[in-house]
Every structure is written in structure tokens, then in C-alpha cells.
Amino acid sequence: MALTWDDLAGAALARQFPDDPGTVAARVHAIGDLQTQTARSAFIGLGARFPGTTHAEVTEAYAAGDIVRGSTIRGTVHTASPEAYTVLAEATRVGQHGRWARVLGISEDLLAELWTSIEAYARTWRTPDELRAHVDDWLARRAPGSLEAAADGPGRYLSFAHGALVRRPASGDRWEGQGKPVYGTFERTGPATLADVVRHHLRTHGPSSRQDVAWWAGIPLRAVEEGLDGLDVVEEDGPRGRAYVDLPGAPPPRELPDVRLLPEFDALLCGYDSRARDRFATPEHHRRLWNESNGMLLPPLLVDGRISGFWRAAGTARRRPLEVTWFARTRRPRKAELEVPVAALEAALGITVTDVSVVREVV
Known part of the structure; x- marks a missing residue:
């Protein structure tokens, strides 16, 4: 299957x-x-x-x-x-x-x-x-x-x-x-090969199509194939008629039934071919998050393992408000669910969030 x-x-x-x-x-x-x-x-x-x-x-x-x-x-x-x-x-x-x-x-x-x-x-x-x-x-x-x-x-x-x-x-x-x-x-820790490049991507982002690896690494498909030649991998068919490769013994899949405030350019989007990021965001939502004219990405909102909105804590002040935007026809994050991710954001940036607002956007 x-x-x-x-x-x-x-x-x-x-x-x-x-x-x-x-x-x-x-x-x-x-x-x-x-x-x-x-x-x-x-x-x-x-x-x-x-x-x-x-x-x-x-x-x-x-x-x-x-x-x-x-x-x-x-x-x-x-x-x-x-x-x-x-x-x-x-x-x-x-x-x-x-x-x-x-x-x-x-x-x-x-x-x-x-x-x-x-x-x-x-x-x-x-x-x-x-x-x-x-x-x-x-x-x-x-x-x-x-x-x-x-x-x-x-x-x-x-x-x-x-x-x-x-x-x-x-x-x-x-x-x-x-x-x-x-x-x-930069003082390199040792030699590296194309096999190491592909292995690194699969270890941290896989399973991946060859196009995913090529986009993430910025290398041509022929270089991805050369890297795969040096690896023991498993391969399965997947969406869009592409084959997906992975390392043997990969960790079992997990669910993430909570809310996370992700950064701009998070790996859940930028680890994969920009034309095939459906594993975490619909094409419509991706277009809203990614400004093709300047290459900027809004910081994503992750709810139950899906990217379904974005957030802003604008400015550089140590005290600032937070606005969370969720896309219509997705699950609205509850205020209580935001307590842990807001605390995580405060600790990571060394700021205090003074107010949290949750708004809906039709995409």
C-alpha cells in the first residue's frame, strides 16, 4: 500500500x-x-x-x-x-x-x-x-x-x-x-560525502522523495542519486506518483495532539520540495504562509500535527502582545492550549507576552 x-x-x-x-x-x-x-x-x-x-x-x-x-x-x-x-x-x-x-x-x-x-x-x-x-x-x-x-x-x-x-x-x-x-x-569535523548529505536529510526529515532532498540541499537530482548509491535505504510509493526513501530502522511515527508556535522557515515546511509540502499544510494554506515575491514565510501555527495558521509577536520589546491566527475550516486553538506554547516562546526569547488574542482568517 x-x-x-x-x-x-x-x-x-x-x-x-x-x-x-x-x-x-x-x-x-x-x-x-x-x-x-x-x-x-x-x-x-x-x-x-x-x-x-x-x-x-x-x-x-x-x-x-x-x-x-x-x-x-x-x-x-x-x-x-x-x-x-x-x-x-x-x-x-x-x-x-x-x-x-x-x-x-x-x-x-x-x-x-x-x-x-x-x-x-x-x-x-x-x-x-x-x-x-x-x-x-x-x-x-x-x-x-x-x-x-x-x-x-x-x-x-x-x-x-x-x-x-x-x-x-x-x-x-x-x-x-x-x-x-x-x-x-569553519573548522570541519572531518570529510563528508553526498551519501552523508542524503543520510542527514533522511535521518531528520524522512521519508523523502528525491525531489525533497534535492530542494532542501540545493543540489541536482543526479547528486541525490549519487548519494543514494552509497546508502542502504528502503523505498515505497507515495503521493503524487513519487517514490519515498528512508533509512532502515527509522523511528515509528508519532502524533502531536497539541499546539506549537513554530518559527519562520520551520523544517516542517522548508525540509521539503516547495511544490509538495502537503504532509503538513494544504496548498491553499501554504500560499498564504509563503510570500513568493520575497521568499519570506510567516511563523506557522501547528495544531494536532497540521499547520493551520500563523502567529505574530511583533516588535523587539521585552513585553509584547501575541496574536494567533487560525484558518477557517480548521480546528480553532483554545486559549488554554496556548498556555504551554506561549510559556515556551517566552522562555526561548526571554520575553513576556502581555496579551494573547486568537483570530480567524478565511483563506
């Missing part, structure tokens, strides 16, 4: 909402990685999965290097354990280096030399301006025809979006803020 969206959701929930392994570093490693170009997402995501996780605990894990943050797969920002970040860096090398070579109009071999020079330069923490000046100087000597491409459009991110650097706040310890960062070279 073919897998259903509900089957896939239950299996993914078992990986994304596991038993608490104890430390922040172990929690991050257990769920794989968190997409965090919105810096607060790591705090909110951990609080949603492991209620009671505090702002101080996450900050300390970042400061100690037990978890790291930087631009990796798809050119987006992710937080992961050093072991997992090493795997994300390999996916980035495969998925992004050819793109950057085309942007600059140089060979991939020459691009690899540029990356090596950036890593050597960033052995000391560097600002974005310092990194850009280093790239401009290198290109002026080695590939002057690429200077214009490096200055405009995506080229502005050339110096730090290739998976070999990590970032931290330039001043203070406001890891949940969007302040200016500095970048340093």
Missing part, C-alpha cells in the same frame, strides 16, 4: 519532535538543522520542540561553538551542530559552487582557489566589508573581468555564502537579533 501524506507527516514528526536528549547542542543535532536567516528562529524552533529551552541556554551554546550558524545550503542561513554543519558545507559545495562560477564567469577550479583564499583570510573574524574587499583584491589580480559581477546582485554575497564560514554577532551576545555579523572560517 502506498504511503499517504498522513503517513509521511507522522514519520517526520517522530524525527522533528523527538524525546529530549538533554543539551541544546544535542537537541539541535537530533533535529538536524534550523533555517535561521531570521536569527530568532533557532530560539523559537528549539522552544517549540523542547519546551523550557531558555534564551540563555541557546546563547551559551552559540557562544561556546557547540552550535554554529552560517550561510550554507541554497545560500540560506542555517544553525547546526559542527558535525551536521560539515555535511551542510558539502551540500553547499556541490550545489552552489557551479552557480558562483557561472555568476563570475570563471572556471570551478579558479573558484575553488578563491574559496581557499577566503577561508585563509577569515582565520581572523572579518566584517562583510572586509571580506568583500578581499574578494575584490583577489579578483583584480586573478580575474579582473569578474569584478562587476561580484559587485552587483547575488555577487554581493559571494564572500560568505559558500558554506565554509560561520557567523556571530559583531558586538554583544544578541544571537537572536538581526544585527551586523562577523564571519570566521
Whole structure:
């Protein structure tokens, strides 16, 4: 019998909402990685999965290097354990280096030399301006025809979006803020292969279609097939006529009969092909949550294992109101059900929620 969206959701929930392994570093490693170009997402995501996780605990894990943050797969920002970040860096090398070579109009071999020079330069923490000046100087000597491409459009991110650097706040310890960062070279924990990339995704998001893995990692389907060739996997038919692969001995599916306040870019959406996220959200709800024009996602509301709304706690004040929006024709979250997730949000962000309102939206 073919897998259903509900089957896939239950299996993914078992990986994304596991038993608490104890430390922040172990929690991050257990769920794989968190997409965090919105810096607060790591705090909110951990609080949603492991209620009671505090702002101080996450900050300390970042400061100690037990978890790291930087631009990796798809050119987006992710937080992961050093072991997992090493795997994300390999996916980035495969998925992004050819793109950057085309942007600059140089060979991939020459691009690899540029990356090596950036890593050597960033052995000391560097600002974005310092990194850009280093790239401009290198290109002026080695590939002057690429200077214009490096200055405009995506080229502005050339110096730090290739998976070999990590970032931290330039001043203070406001890891949940969007302040200016500095970048340093990431010390990999060892070699990584495409098989490691696929294994990482299946361990933390599976079962997955090949398209899911390709989208999440930002790599072509042929690279996914190469990774699968190095793995022992099980395969079953599933929705949309796609085959879904998984690791043997995966945890049994679980239900999540409660309410969670998830962060922007949560893995329940961003871990999968953007055109096939039905395991957690209907296409109509997904369109409401995801702004295709700027790539932003509203922070989702999870009710009984389904994404059926969103929430806002706008501003940066330590005291702020919370508005929860649920979509018509889905189950309305009760005020009493929001007590635990609101407390988890308060602990994770170090804020006080002054008022909670629940409103309905017709989609």
C-alpha cells in the first residue's frame, strides 16, 4: 500500500519532535538543522520542540561553538551542530559552487582557489566589508573581468555564502537579533560525502522523495542519486506518483495532539520540495504562509500535527502582545492550549507576552 501524506507527516514528526536528549547542542543535532536567516528562529524552533529551552541556554551554546550558524545550503542561513554543519558545507559545495562560477564567469577550479583564499583570510573574524574587499583584491589580480559581477546582485554575497564560514554577532551576545555579523572560517569535523548529505536529510526529515532532498540541499537530482548509491535505504510509493526513501530502522511515527508556535522557515515546511509540502499544510494554506515575491514565510501555527495558521509577536520589546491566527475550516486553538506554547516562546526569547488574542482568517 502506498504511503499517504498522513503517513509521511507522522514519520517526520517522530524525527522533528523527538524525546529530549538533554543539551541544546544535542537537541539541535537530533533535529538536524534550523533555517535561521531570521536569527530568532533557532530560539523559537528549539522552544517549540523542547519546551523550557531558555534564551540563555541557546546563547551559551552559540557562544561556546557547540552550535554554529552560517550561510550554507541554497545560500540560506542555517544553525547546526559542527558535525551536521560539515555535511551542510558539502551540500553547499556541490550545489552552489557551479552557480558562483557561472555568476563570475570563471572556471570551478579558479573558484575553488578563491574559496581557499577566503577561508585563509577569515582565520581572523572579518566584517562583510572586509571580506568583500578581499574578494575584490583577489579578483583584480586573478580575474579582473569578474569584478562587476561580484559587485552587483547575488555577487554581493559571494564572500560568505559558500558554506565554509560561520557567523556571530559583531558586538554583544544578541544571537537572536538581526544585527551586523562577523564571519570566521569553519573548522570541519572531518570529510563528508553526498551519501552523508542524503543520510542527514533522511535521518531528520524522512521519508523523502528525491525531489525533497534535492530542494532542501540545493543540489541536482543526479547528486541525490549519487548519494543514494552509497546508502542502504528502503523505498515505497507515495503521493503524487513519487517514490519515498528512508533509512532502515527509522523511528515509528508519532502524533502531536497539541499546539506549537513554530518559527519562520520551520523544517516542517522548508525540509521539503516547495511544490509538495502537503504532509503538513494544504496548498491553499501554504500560499498564504509563503510570500513568493520575497521568499519570506510567516511563523506557522501547528495544531494536532497540521499547520493551520500563523502567529505574530511583533516588535523587539521585552513585553509584547501575541496574536494567533487560525484558518477557517480548521480546528480553532483554545486559549488554554496556548498556555504551554506561549510559556515556551517566552522562555526561548526571554520575553513576556502581555496579551494573547486568537483570530480567524478565511483563506
